[in-house]
Amino acid sequence: MKIFTLIMMCALFFTVAGWAQTQPLLLDDFEGVISGGPEGTVDFGAGNGSAVQVVADAQIKNTGAQSLKVTYDAISGGYMYVARGLGLDAKNSCWLLKPEEIAWDSYKSLTFYMYGQDSKAQVAFDVKDNGNEMWRFFVEDNFKGWKKVVCPFEQFFARSDWQPDSADKNEAIDFPLKSFQFEPLPEAEGILYFDTVELS
Ligand SMILES: [Ca+2]
Ligand SMILES: [Ca+2]
Numbered sequence: 487m488k489i490f491t492l493i494m495m496c497a498l499f500f501t502v503a504g505w506a507q508t509q510p511l512l513l514d515d516f517e518g519v520i521s522g523g524p525e526g527t528v529d530f531g532a533g534n535g536s537a538v539q540v541v542a543d544a545q546i547k548n549t550g551a552q553s554l555k556v557t558y559d560a561i562s563g564g565y566m567y568v569a570r571g572l573g574l575d576a577k578n579s580c581w582l583l584k585p586e587e588i589a590w591d592s593y594k595s596l597t598f599y600m601y602g603q604d605s606k607a608q609v610a611f612d613v614k615d616n617g618n619e620m621w622r623f624f625v626e627d628n629f630k631g632w633k634k635v636v637c638p639f640e641q642f643f644a645r646s647d648w649q650p651d652s653a654d655k656n657e658a659i660d661f662p663l664k665s666f667q668f669e670p671l672p673e674a675e676g677i678l679y680f681d682t683v684e685l686s
Contacts, residue, residue, distance in 0.1 A: 511593065514570055514581045514666075514683040516542065516554040522576065528554070529569040529576035529667075536564025536672070548599040548632050548681035556668065559675040560607075570683075571614070571665025581683075585616075585662035593685035595638045596666065600680055602629040607674035611637055612645065614664045617654030620645045627678065636686070 520542040521527050532538045536559060543555035556568055570579045596613065607627040612620050621642035625635050644657055654660070668680055 526576035529574035532566035553681035569667035
Protein backbone atom coordinates (compact mmCIF):
# COMPACT_ATOMS: atom_id res chain seq x y z
CA MET A 487 0.00 0.00 0.00
CA LYS A 488 2.81 2.37 0.91
CA ILE A 489 4.62 1.69 -2.36
CA PHE A 490 1.43 2.24 -4.30
CA THR A 491 0.94 5.61 -2.55
CA LEU A 492 4.55 6.58 -3.28
CA ILE A 493 4.16 5.70 -6.95
CA MET A 494 0.95 7.72 -7.18
CA MET A 495 2.63 10.72 -5.53
CA CYS A 496 5.57 10.49 -7.93
CA ALA A 497 3.21 10.30 -10.90
CA LEU A 498 1.34 13.35 -9.62
CA PHE A 499 4.57 15.25 -9.03
CA PHE A 500 5.89 14.64 -12.56
CA THR A 501 2.51 15.46 -14.07
CA VAL A 502 2.38 18.80 -12.25
CA ALA A 503 6.07 19.53 -12.95
CA GLY A 504 5.58 18.72 -16.64
CA TRP A 505 2.49 20.87 -16.83
CA ALA A 506 4.24 23.81 -15.17
CA GLN A 507 7.15 23.49 -17.59
CA THR A 508 5.19 23.30 -20.82
CA GLN A 509 2.32 25.67 -20.07
CA PRO A 510 2.76 28.65 -22.42
CA LEU A 511 2.23 32.20 -21.21
CA LEU A 512 -0.09 34.36 -23.30
CA LEU A 513 1.61 37.68 -23.96
CA ASP A 514 -0.73 39.23 -26.50
CA ASP A 515 -3.99 38.20 -28.20
CA PHE A 516 -4.74 41.44 -30.15
CA GLU A 517 -8.19 41.76 -28.59
CA GLY A 518 -10.23 44.95 -28.08
CA VAL A 519 -9.75 48.20 -29.93
CA ILE A 520 -7.05 48.15 -32.61
CA SER A 521 -5.96 51.66 -33.55
CA GLY A 522 -2.92 53.68 -34.57
CA GLY A 523 -1.53 57.10 -33.72
CA PRO A 524 -0.17 58.49 -30.44
CA GLU A 525 -3.19 57.27 -28.45
CA GLY A 526 -3.34 53.99 -30.37
CA THR A 527 -3.13 50.38 -29.28
CA VAL A 528 -0.70 49.37 -32.03
CA ASP A 529 2.45 51.30 -32.92
CA PHE A 530 2.59 51.01 -36.69
CA GLY A 531 3.90 53.04 -39.59
CA ALA A 532 5.90 52.99 -42.80
CA GLY A 533 8.30 55.21 -44.69
CA ASN A 534 10.32 55.76 -47.88
CA GLY A 535 7.35 54.79 -50.04
CA SER A 536 6.23 51.63 -48.25
CA ALA A 537 2.74 51.46 -46.75
CA VAL A 538 1.04 49.47 -44.01
CA GLN A 539 -2.47 49.32 -42.60
CA VAL A 540 -3.43 47.52 -39.41
CA VAL A 541 -6.96 46.60 -38.31
CA ALA A 542 -8.67 43.93 -36.23
CA ASP A 543 -10.19 41.00 -38.10
CA ALA A 544 -13.01 38.97 -36.56
CA GLN A 545 -13.30 36.44 -39.41
CA ILE A 546 -9.77 35.07 -39.59
CA LYS A 547 -8.56 34.54 -36.03
CA ASN A 548 -6.69 31.95 -34.02
CA THR A 549 -7.70 32.70 -30.43
CA GLY A 550 -10.16 35.13 -28.87
CA ALA A 551 -12.53 37.20 -30.99
CA GLN A 552 -10.07 38.67 -33.50
CA SER A 553 -6.60 38.78 -34.97
CA LEU A 554 -4.33 41.55 -36.22
CA LYS A 555 -4.76 42.07 -39.98
CA VAL A 556 -1.73 43.66 -41.64
CA THR A 557 -2.08 44.91 -45.22
CA TYR A 558 1.35 45.85 -46.54
CA ASP A 559 3.18 47.16 -49.58
CA ALA A 560 6.91 46.95 -48.96
CA ILE A 561 8.92 48.62 -51.72
CA SER A 562 12.67 48.65 -52.25
CA GLY A 563 14.31 51.11 -49.84
CA GLY A 564 11.13 51.38 -47.75
CA TYR A 565 10.49 50.25 -44.21
CA MET A 566 7.56 49.51 -41.90
CA TYR A 567 6.81 48.31 -38.41
CA VAL A 568 3.84 46.93 -36.48
CA ALA A 569 4.73 46.91 -32.81
CA ARG A 570 3.23 46.16 -29.41
CA GLY A 571 4.77 46.46 -25.98
CA LEU A 572 6.20 48.97 -23.56
CA GLY A 573 7.86 52.32 -24.35
CA LEU A 574 6.43 52.74 -27.85
CA ASP A 575 5.02 55.92 -29.41
CA ALA A 576 1.48 54.50 -29.28
CA LYS A 577 0.59 54.95 -25.61
CA ASN A 578 -1.85 52.05 -25.29
CA SER A 579 0.06 49.28 -27.03
CA CYS A 580 0.82 47.29 -23.87
CA TRP A 581 0.90 43.49 -23.72
CA LEU A 582 -1.46 41.58 -21.42
CA LEU A 583 1.37 41.39 -18.87
CA LYS A 584 3.95 43.93 -17.78
CA PRO A 585 7.46 42.86 -18.90
CA GLU A 586 8.86 43.07 -15.37
CA GLU A 587 6.16 40.72 -14.06
CA ILE A 588 7.26 37.86 -16.32
CA ALA A 589 9.67 35.13 -15.15
CA TRP A 590 11.72 35.29 -18.37
CA ASP A 591 14.13 32.61 -17.11
CA SER A 592 11.31 30.05 -17.37
CA TYR A 593 10.93 30.46 -21.14
CA LYS A 594 13.09 29.66 -24.16
CA SER A 595 11.00 30.93 -27.06
CA LEU A 596 8.56 33.51 -28.25
CA THR A 597 5.83 32.02 -30.41
CA PHE A 598 3.07 33.55 -32.50
CA TYR A 599 0.50 32.43 -35.03
CA MET A 600 0.72 33.76 -38.56
CA TYR A 601 -1.94 33.27 -41.25
CA GLY A 602 0.06 32.93 -44.43
CA GLN A 603 -0.82 33.22 -48.12
CA ASP A 604 2.23 31.40 -49.47
CA SER A 605 3.44 34.69 -51.00
CA LYS A 606 7.13 33.86 -50.24
CA ALA A 607 7.38 37.25 -48.52
CA GLN A 608 10.07 37.52 -45.85
CA VAL A 609 8.82 38.80 -42.51
CA ALA A 610 11.10 40.02 -39.75
CA PHE A 611 9.97 39.50 -36.17
CA ASP A 612 11.99 41.84 -33.96
CA VAL A 613 12.16 42.26 -30.21
CA LYS A 614 13.57 45.22 -28.29
CA ASP A 615 15.57 44.17 -25.24
CA ASN A 616 15.94 46.00 -21.94
CA GLY A 617 18.93 47.92 -23.35
CA ASN A 618 16.84 49.09 -26.35
CA GLU A 619 18.81 46.77 -28.61
CA MET A 620 16.83 45.31 -31.53
CA TRP A 621 16.98 41.55 -32.16
CA ARG A 622 15.66 39.84 -35.26
CA PHE A 623 14.14 36.51 -36.31
CA PHE A 624 13.07 35.75 -39.89
CA VAL A 625 9.96 33.90 -40.99
CA GLU A 626 8.89 33.25 -44.58
CA ASP A 627 5.28 33.32 -45.72
CA ASN A 628 5.55 29.91 -47.37
CA PHE A 629 2.34 28.32 -46.10
CA LYS A 630 -1.41 28.89 -46.28
CA GLY A 631 -3.62 29.40 -43.24
CA TRP A 632 -2.60 29.49 -39.60
CA LYS A 633 0.81 28.25 -38.51
CA LYS A 634 2.53 28.48 -35.15
CA VAL A 635 5.90 30.16 -35.58
CA VAL A 636 8.45 29.26 -32.89
CA CYS A 637 11.25 31.79 -32.31
CA PRO A 638 13.84 30.49 -29.82
CA PHE A 639 15.63 33.36 -28.07
CA GLU A 640 18.98 31.82 -29.04
CA GLN A 641 18.12 32.16 -32.73
CA PHE A 642 17.53 35.93 -32.64
CA PHE A 643 20.44 38.03 -33.89
CA ALA A 644 21.20 41.70 -33.21
CA ARG A 645 20.14 43.86 -36.16
CA SER A 646 23.14 45.20 -38.05
CA ASP A 647 21.13 47.38 -40.49
CA TRP A 648 19.61 49.63 -37.85
CA GLN A 649 19.55 50.17 -34.08
CA PRO A 650 17.91 52.94 -32.03
CA ASP A 651 20.30 55.69 -30.84
CA SER A 652 19.60 54.55 -27.29
CA ALA A 653 20.55 50.90 -27.94
CA ASP A 654 23.20 49.46 -25.62
CA LYS A 655 24.61 47.37 -28.53
CA ASN A 656 26.17 44.92 -26.08
CA GLU A 657 25.33 41.90 -28.29
CA ALA A 658 23.40 40.32 -25.40
CA ILE A 659 19.64 39.87 -25.15
CA ASP A 660 18.83 41.68 -21.92
CA PHE A 661 15.59 40.70 -20.22
CA PRO A 662 12.89 41.77 -19.63
CA LEU A 663 12.13 42.36 -23.29
CA LYS A 664 10.14 45.55 -23.89
CA SER A 665 8.33 45.11 -27.19
CA PHE A 666 8.03 43.10 -30.40
CA GLN A 667 7.31 44.09 -33.97
CA PHE A 668 6.36 42.50 -37.27
CA GLU A 669 7.89 43.83 -40.48
CA PRO A 670 7.12 42.43 -43.93
CA LEU A 671 10.31 43.07 -45.90
CA PRO A 672 10.78 44.49 -49.45
CA GLU A 673 9.80 43.76 -52.05
CA ALA A 674 6.41 42.27 -51.31
CA GLU A 675 2.78 43.18 -50.94
CA GLY A 676 -0.15 41.31 -49.49
CA ILE A 677 -2.08 40.60 -46.33
CA LEU A 678 -0.93 38.74 -43.22
CA TYR A 679 -2.77 38.00 -39.99
CA PHE A 680 -1.11 37.59 -36.60
CA ASP A 681 -2.51 36.24 -33.34
CA THR A 682 -1.69 34.53 -30.03
CA VAL A 683 1.80 35.69 -29.05
CA GLU A 684 3.11 33.46 -26.25
CA LEU A 685 6.19 32.60 -24.27
CA SER A 686 6.98 28.89 -24.14
CA1 LIG B 1 -6.88 37.08 -30.79
CA1 LIG C 1 21.44 44.29 -25.19
